[in-house]
Amino acid sequence: MTMAARREQVTPTDDEVIRQLLVEIRLLEGSVRIIQSRYEVIQAALRETLIANSTLEGIKEKAKGTETLVPIGADSYVRAGISDSEKVIMGVGAGVSMEKKIDDSIAELKSREADLQKVKISLQQQLTQTVARLEDDRARLNELLRKKTGENVEVV
Secondary structure: OOHHHHHHHHOOOHHHHHHHHHHHHHHHHHHHHHHHHHHHHHHHHHHHHHHHHHHHHHHHOOOOOOEEEEEEEOOEEEEEEOOOOOEEEEEEEOOEEEEEEHHHHHHHHHHHHHHHHHHHHHHHHHHHHHHHHHHHHHHHHHHHHHHHHOOOOOOO
């Protein structure tokens, strides 16, 4: 058997390549959805962290007994009197909360914000790369289908 004949046996047919591209496109679409979902979760956590930090910064300078509006989420607030502006109870993970000095809590929230920003940037990069690969595969598939059918076909 000649080398050319061997290469023809190993080279996948256009139909096989089309099937492979279709499978890869579906997998990439699933990956895009997962990355977008993770991105939304990180965005929500970041918003919550920023609100908590802003609230603590505002409370920090208030005197004992000062009435203030405290955000409770969904752009809603409750009136509350400050009984201690030096310490807060802060979640530390796994459903555990502990009393901390307000400055330590603010520093912790700033650290969380920085970590969340890093994750957000990483997810944006992953999303960009995955979408670019998806678009490349779609273009390749469209070209193969155009070559096979002789018509302008577009896969979306």
